[in-house]
Amino acid sequence: MRAETARYLASRLVTSALIVLGAMLLLFALSALVPGDPAVTLLGPQATPEFARQFIREMGLDRPLHERLWLFLTNVLTGNLGTDVLSGRPVAGMVLSVMPYTFVLTFGAIGLAVLLGVPLGVFAATHRGSLADNVLAFISVAFIAVPSFVVAILLLLVFSIWLNWLPVLGAGNADDLWDQARRLILPMAALAIGWVGFIARLVRSSMLEVMAEPHIRTMRAYGIPERLVTYKYALKNACIPTIALLGMGVGRLLGGAVLVEIVFARPGLGRLIYDALSVRNFPVVQGAVLVVVVLFVVVNLLVDLSYSAIDPRMRRGGAAK
Amino acid sequence: MTALLVSIRGLTLEARTARGTARILSDIDLDIGRGRILGIVGESGSGKSSLASCLLRLLPANVTRLDGVVDFAGTNLLALDEPAMAAWRGTRIAMIFQDPMTALNPLFTIGTHLVDVIRRRTPGLPRRDALTRAEAMLERVAIADPAQRLASYPHELSGGMRQRVMIAMALLAGPELLLADEPTTALDATVEAQIVALLEELRRDIDGSIVFISHHLGLVAQLCDDICVMYGGTVVETGPVAEVLAAPRHPYTRALLACEIDQDDSGRLISIAGEVPDPIARPPGCVFAPRCDRAEPRCRSEAPALRVVAPDRRSACHFAETLA
Amino acid sequence: MTALRPLVQVLRQVCGTVPGALGFAIVLVVLGAAIFAPWVATHDPDRLDIMNRFAAPSAAHWLGTDHLGRDLYSRLVHGASIAMAVALSAIAAALTAGTLLGILAAWMPPRGEAAVLILFDVISSFPSLVLALAIVAVFGPSTFMVVVIAGITLTPHFGRVARAQVLTLRSAPFLEAERILGAGLPRIVFRHILPNIMGPLIVLASMDIPVVITIEAGLSFLGLGVRPPLASWGVLIQDGYQYLSDSWVPVVVSSAALAVATLGFTLFGEALRDAVDPRIRQER
Numbered sequence: 039m040r041a042e043t044a045r046y047l048a049s050r051l052v053t054s055a056l057i058v059l060g061a062m063l064l065l066f067a068l069s070a071l072v073p074g075d076p077a078v079t080l081l082g083p084q085a086t087p088e089f090a091r092q093f094i095r096e097m098g099l100d101r102p103l104h105e106r107l108w109l110f111l112t113n114v115l116t117g118n119l120g121t122d123v124l125s126g127r128p129v130a131g132m133v134l135s136v137m138p139y140t141f142v143l144t145f146g147a148i149g150l151a152v153l154l155g156v157p158l159g160v161f162a163a164t165h166r167g168s169l170a171d172n173v174l175a176f177i178s179v180a181f182i183a184v185p186s187f188v189v190a191i192l193l194l195l196v197f198s199i200w201l202n203w204l205p206v207l208g209a210g211n212a213d214d215l216w217d218q219a220r221r222l223i224l225p226m227a228a229l230a231i232g233w234v235g236f237i238a239r240l241v242r243s244s245m246l247e248v249m250a251e252p253h254i255r256t257m258r259a260y261g262i263p264e265r266l267v268t269y270k271y272a273l274k275n276a277c278i279p280t281i282a283l284l285g286m287g288v289g290r291l292l293g294g295a296v297l298v299e300i301v302f303a304r305p306g307l308g309r310l311i312y313d314a315l316s317v318r319n320f321p322v323v324q325g326a327v328l329v330v331v332v333l334f335v336v337v338n339l340l341v342d343l344s345y346s347a348i349d350p351r352m353r354r355g356g357a358a359k
Numbered sequence: 360m361t362a363l364l365v366s367i368r369g370l371t372l373e374a375r376t377a378r379g380t381a382r383i384l385s386d387i388d389l390d391i392g393r394g395r396i397l398g399i400v401g402e403s404g405s406g407k408s409s410l411a412s413c414l415l416r417l418l419p420a421n422v423t424r425l426d427g428v429v430d431f432a433g434t435n436l437l438a439l440d441e442p443a444m445a446a447w448r449g450t451r452i453a454m455i456f457q458d459p460m461t462a463l464n465p466l467f468t469i470g471t472h473l474v475d476v477i478r479r480r481t482p483g484l485p486r487r488d489a490l491t492r493a494e495a496m497l498e499r500v501a502i503a504d505p506a507q508r509l510a511s512y513p514h515e516l517s518g519g520m521r522q523r524v525m526i527a528m529a530l531l532a533g534p535e536l537l538l539a540d541e542p543t544t545a546l547d548a549t550v551e552a553q554i555v556a557l558l559e560e561l562r563r564d565i566d567g568s569i570v571f572i573s574h575h576l577g578l579v580a581q582l583c584d585d586i587c588v589m590y591g592g593t594v595v596e597t598g599p600v601a602e603v604l605a606a607p608r609h610p611y612t613r614a615l616l617a618c619e620i621d622q623d624d625s626g627r628l629i630s631i632a633g634e635v636p637d638p639i640a641r642p643p644g645c646v647f648a649p650r651c652d653r654a655e656p657r658c659r660s661e662a663p664a665l666r667v668v669a670p671d672r673r674s675a676c677h678f679a680e681t682l683a
Numbered sequence: 684m685t686a687l688r689p690l691v692q693v694l695r696q697v698c699g700t701v702p703g704a705l706g707f708a709i710v711l712v713v714l715g716a717a718i719f720a721p722w723v724a725t726h727d728p729d730r731l732d733i734m735n736r737f738a739a740p741s742a743a744h745w746l747g748t749d750h751l752g753r754d755l756y757s758r759l760v761h762g763a764s765i766a767m768a769v770a771l772s773a774i775a776a777a778l779t780a781g782t783l784l785g786i787l788a789a790w791m792p793p794r795g796e797a798a799v800l801i802l803f804d805v806i807s808s809f810p811s812l813v814l815a816l817a818i819v820a821v822f823g824p825s826t827f828m829v830v831v832i833a834g835i836t837l838t839p840h841f842g843r844v845a846r847a848q849v850l851t852l853r854s855a856p857f858l859e860a861e862r863i864l865g866a867g868l869p870r871i872v873f874r875h876i877l878p879n880i881m882g883p884l885i886v887l888a889s890m891d892i893p894v895v896i897t898i899e900a901g902l903s904f905l906g907l908g909v910r911p912p913l914a915s916w917g918v919l920i921q922d923g924y925q926y927l928s929d930s931w932v933p934v935v936v937s938s939a940a941l942a943v944a945t946l947g948f949t950l951f952g953e954a955l956r957d958a959v960d961p962r963i964r965q966e967r
Contacts, residue, residue: 068821115820183949185897252461261449293812323820330813350512
């Protein structure tokens with residue numbers, strides 16, 4: 039039993055490491071494959087020739103490819119994500135300073151989506167076939183289908199501009215928690231809405247599946263109150279696919295966060311990448327993308343661990359999946 | 360005859376299927392004596408499990424018709440509303456299921472299952488006290504190392520052990536009526552024998568009546584007081600086990616007995632020639648007539664009623680008297 | 684004509700439900716607008732009319748005009764063409780690549796198969812938009828890059844379904860017979876496998892259309908996809924968003940068009956899946 043668990047976790051770790059390594063190689067390849075003069079691409083056409091030459095030497099761009107790859111890999115492993123071309127600040131520091139904003143936004147959105155989606159899904163499942171169930175099904179599809187940046191813009195228009203209930207842009211005053219929270223509401227809602235639909239649908243279908251299982255019949259045969267049967271016994275089973283969905287969805291969520299951060303002019307990883315992109319500041323893009331990938335891999339590992347916390351059968355090894 | 364606990368009259372169950380309306384149970388009359396063990400036998404599809412589901416009123420969503428009377432100690436269960444019926448489950452009626460592999464929730468420990476069943480009877484009992492009770496009950500159903508088993512998850516237990524847990528669950532509920540739906544079918548022969556031995560040993564401790572559903576006549580003969588033979592959604596013969604098996608008053612019972620003698624190695628029934636009747640297109644007249652070697656023209660047109668053919672014995676055959 | 688009969692039957696089943704019928708209607712409208720854009724549009728989508736900026740909807744400009752006085756309705760209609768062109772090219776690319784990889788994976792030795800599956804896992808769980816940003820950073824924004832990015836993102840969907848279908852087919856008696864008769868892999872693939880797996884793949888393709896539309900609009904909105912002045916929906920939304928303080932009409936109208944289109948295609952795709960094969964689950 040123990041050996042299987044260890045082997046499963048080891049294989050997950052190896053896969054995760056492979057993903058990160060793959061991303062690093064890809065990013066390196068992209069930077070090496072930049073068509074045209076790397077200095078022009080990275081510095082823009084405004085750079086003076088002297089500055090460009092100096093820059094090339096400093097960045098090690100005149101060295102052979104394999105040396106540059108080795109340098110890149112070792113640098114990343116020691117936490118050195120390179121240097122911002124424009125300001126000369128270390129990229130790692132820039133990324134770290136905006137990371138909390140993206141963290142709060144994405145995890146807040148997941149929390150909100152779970153908080154709304156799970157009860158809606160359970161309600162739909164326990165009222166199967168009713169009008170409410172059908173309406174919820176349609177709303178779920180609508181929530182899933184409409185892109186989050188469109189939701190973001192419409193929320194902004196309605197709640198900030200027309201109703202003037204909530205402040206428009208930015209993350210708010212750093213010292214004013216209330217202000218920050220108020221400015222978080224709309225971006226969080228915009229990002230969460232699609233996931234409310236996803237989760238509600240998935241919880242509904244998994245609940246229906248679980249409710250038809252013999253062990254639920256057992257609990258009913260013993261007169262265990264329906265409330266307990268639904269929320270204790272069935273819901274825990276129905277949560278497993280939902281967690282899997284969230285694990286797979288983190289990548290999408292981070293992508294959505296980029297767009298939402300830009301619509302609401304919030305600082306964050308997405309904003310950082312986007313701003314760097316518009317001035318072709320490739321080292322910043324490279325570093326930030328790498329951090330997003332690592333974040334994504336870590337969250338996926340956490341999801342795997344939480345499986346075995348919920349499902350005792352998983353503690354035996356990778357039985358499910 | 361002893362006092363009755365349950366008296367079923369005219370129980371009819373229909374369900375919607377893709378092919379049409381299926382009549383699962385047709386005009387069932389059946390009595391369950393207080394403190395008796397009633398064995399229900401019949402081929403698969405005869406409606407024995409559905410009958411048990413009707414007693415608990417745990418029916419699938421496609422049921423379109425449920426008629427008749429299930430009189431349980433003076434209360435008609437079929438007339439109760441859902442909350443009132445729920446109050447009966449796990450207190451006065453309990454059930455042991457066929458497949459112990461799937462009857463327990465894989466994500467909860469044995470202890471959690473048992474605690475909730477105990478709290479059903481004793482609301483608000485602290486978890487520790489409930490666990491102590493559960494442990495004692497596990498010991499009684501001969502589970503080794505009960506304290507550790509309470510913390511185990513279902514998948515960590517063998518099939519026989521899980522069925523013992525289900526039995527413990529039933530005993531903790533202390534019902535007046537215990538339904539056991541083929542409790543040994545999913546187990547291998549050795550384990551089956553152990554579970555039957557356990558049930559025999561426990562029958563002294565159980566105050567209430569037991570309905571033991573099986574397709575294994577030998578088991579019923581070993582364990583039960585009364586027998587009810589079902590075929591095609593109807594009751595064809597009832598009576599005390601010893602008498603019925605010694606001198607069946609229905610051709611189907613005879614055929615079942617003949618099969619039992621020709622049992623194959625696994626102990627399963629070798630089926631009688633012909634097919635079980637299609638619940639969607641039931642034959643007119645006697646349901647068994649198409650497979651009956653004694654069938655006469657009357658059998659194909661006129662359905663025989665279940666009638667008293669001897670003291671405590673009923674049969675649904677036009678020629679019950681001539682069979683003896 | 685007989686080949687059309689199953690198609691008609693499936694469409695009838697799709698329209699049998701309210702969401703399915705609604706989705707099919709929206710799909711028809713969007714496709715119609717996309718194909719007949721030059722005739723459906725009332726104006727040249729690129730003609731400027733600076734005197735007539737932010738005109739309110741009227742008989743002349745059904746949905747009003749944008750910040751350069753261009754007719755919004757006509758731009759939306761041309762946006763449909765762009766969205767459809769991008770969606771169909773990306774899906775065609777992903778369908779081809781995914782099906783080939785999937786069939787190969789099913790026929791490869793276990794190690795090779797595992798490698799392909801890991802590749803699929805990595806691509807489909809990767810933050811693709813973020814990766815797209817990195818790619819665009821290097822190659823610069825273009826419509827072609829949108830097709831490439833969307834194509835890569837969708838390849839695993841088709842690959843997984845194709846592989847699963849081949850695995851279930853491989854033991855089918857008629858293939859067994861072909862193999863014993865000595866048929867080569869290409870013959871088996873083209874004569875038997877492809878015709879048999881096309882159904883599920885087409886359903887999947889229809890379900891992926893809204894995904895591509897969303898990717899295209901998102902990238903174009905960021906200025907990283909289809910470039911202005913081309914009237915992609917994402918570009919229209921970005922234009923409207925820029926001038927939100929002047930008029931809310933352009934942003935609302937173009938957002939609504941995008942939202943209705945993605946919703947319509949999603950509803951249609953799901954109804955199609957239910958009609959063709961309820962067993963295919965979403966592969967995302």
